[in-house]
Amino acid sequence: MMHEKDFDICVVGGCGHVGLPLAIAFARAGIDVVVFDVNPVAVESVNSGTMPFKEPQGPELLNEVRANGSLHASTDPSVVARSNAVVVVVGTPVDEHLNPDPHAVPLAVEQLAEHFREGQLLVLRSTVYPGVTRLVEEVVDRLGLGIDVAFCPERIAEGKAFTELYSLPQIVSGRTDSAVKRASELFSRLTSEIVVVSPEEAELAKLFTNTWRYIKFAAANQLYMIANEHGLDFERIRHAITYEYPRAADMPGAGFAAGPCLFKDTMQLAAFNNNNFTLGHASMMVNEGLPLYLVDRMERRFDLKNSTVGILGMAFKAESDDIRSSLSYKLRRILRFKAGTVLCTDPYVTVDADLVPLDEVLERADILVVAAPHPEYRDLDPVQETIDVWNVLGRGVTV
Structure with missing residues (x-):
């Protein structure tokens, strides 16, 4: 008591x-x-x-x-x-x-x-x-x-x-x-x-911080799409750019930019500026559009409608159990419309009753998508075609 x-x-x-x-x-x-x-x-x-x-x-x-x-x-x-x-x-x-x-x-x-x-x-x-x-x-x-x-x-x-x-x-x-x-x-x-x-400066300092990160992730995701459209591996290009080159050291890799803060705070900043925030809105379209882009590329390569797709990772970031605003769920929603069957797994998330064990996903899936870069996936050697925009498996990020 x-x-x-x-x-x-x-x-x-x-x-x-x-x-x-x-x-x-x-x-x-x-x-x-x-x-x-x-x-x-x-x-x-x-x-x-x-x-x-x-x-x-x-x-x-x-x-x-x-x-x-x-x-x-x-x-x-x-x-x-x-x-x-x-x-x-x-x-x-x-x-x-x-x-x-x-x-x-x-x-x-x-x-x-x-x-x-x-x-x-x-x-x-x-x-x-x-x-x-x-x-x-x-x-x-x-x-x-x-x-x-x-x-x-x-x-x-x-x-x-x-x-x-x-x-x-x-x-x-x-x-x-x-x-x-x-x-x-x-x-x-x-x-x-x-x-x-001042209070107003502090309010904007917080929003600017999260918005700046969101914009950086959007830039990386847009560059990833450009490289990918031409059959080139963005991760190899990024390594060439950032290796021993301080001015590009902060270029992030591609991946789902989501969670409870970055997207929300970017939209708050846009609203504060009377929706006059072209860069913020463009970043939203890029980051929120990445799941649909990946599914579109998968449709071009695979018989998606007759395939079972396994999504590895439902949390919004690595080593987290937080699914708030996770783009893995947007990916699942799109794939449930486009694919035959969708199986999802995550070693940390406990609040989603639809998740199945990793072994079952690896056994049943025809195609895999690494949606969250959990370290548990690094040592996997799947036989299926794998979409890995995070390059967790180290095989490249081309889709």
């Missing part, structure tokens, strides 16, 4: 990929942390010492902070009132038409209004639509409780949380000196470098 006590920090929405690593990191720094989440299954999982998702070092570190009593999880919003600082990791969602909802975060804060108390620090942590920090400040001002509001965007990549939380400089923003000072002191418990900007 969680004892009645005050906490240093409450992480709201804290059982997810952003909030839980942050909560664990703060708890390891000697801070009393409580995680508030509306998902009772995730809360029970955390309190039992079980990570609700895959994150390297997560299970060991969660058990460490649970054992020393520095981290608790609760579905009771009253824990907000018992905390000196409140970190909200609720981000700005986009709807099915790719329109961001700038009111989602202020609404989440407003729903907690009865639990806020005098002099707390409120930190917004997830990606927000530009201007949302100001909207939250207006909500908080109406409460008249003298709460400091800061926006300190998360910067970690899934799978690297417990490295990057400590190694990356933390961007801190606030409207007042007090908010900046308190937020800086808080995150200085994790990292030695703090970069202070």
Whole structure:
């Protein structure tokens, strides 16, 4: 049972990929942390010492902070009132038409209004639509409780949380000196470098970061398609370009550019600029179009309608169990329309009842597609024709 006590920090929405690593990191720094989440299954999982998702070092570190009593999880919003600082990791969602909802975060804060108390620090942590920090400040001002509001965007990549939380400089923003000072002191418990900007600059810094990565992936995917259309192996060309050539060292390989952040944040930035973002929209068309491009190439080469296709990897990235916005599912949807049978497998994903074991896919499939570059696939030597845009098998990427 969680004892009645005050906490240093409450992480709201804290059982997810952003909030839980942050909560664990703060708890390891000697801070009393409580995680508030509306998902009772995730809360029970955390309190039992079980990570609700895959994150390297997560299970060991969660058990460490649970054992020393520095981290608790609760579905009771009253824990907000018992905390000196409140970190909200609720981000700005986009709807099915790719329109961001700038009111989602202020609404989440407003729903907690009865639990806020005098002099707390409120930190917004997830990606927000530009201007949302100001909207939250207006909500908080109406409460008249003298709460400091800061926006300190998360910067970690899934799978690297417990490295990057400590190694990356933390961007801190606030409207007042007090908010900046308190937020800086808080995150200085994790990292030695703090970069202070205005809230609007911080909002764009987060969106620019993810959009820049999305555009780079789109450039690589477009170059891959150009090479592939002429029967040339993009990976061999990329190696020639990047080998001992610093100015091209950051050219990524081709592959599915997806997940819960990059595409969404690119569309948020477009909406913020009145949909005047040609480069962002072009990147979306390239990256989102890659599954259809691969299927089109497969149709040209194979009798797809009478073939069984096996998809290896359904997570959106390597060594992850996260399927949010994964283009593997878009590929599956297209192939279910175009191919005879589609079989899917993933060594990490546990939430998809349609997945089958890898051995079964290798036995039954006529064609394979490596959709996520999991290391478990590197040593495979399949006899089937294999579409491997990631070059996991090292056989080249030509389709």
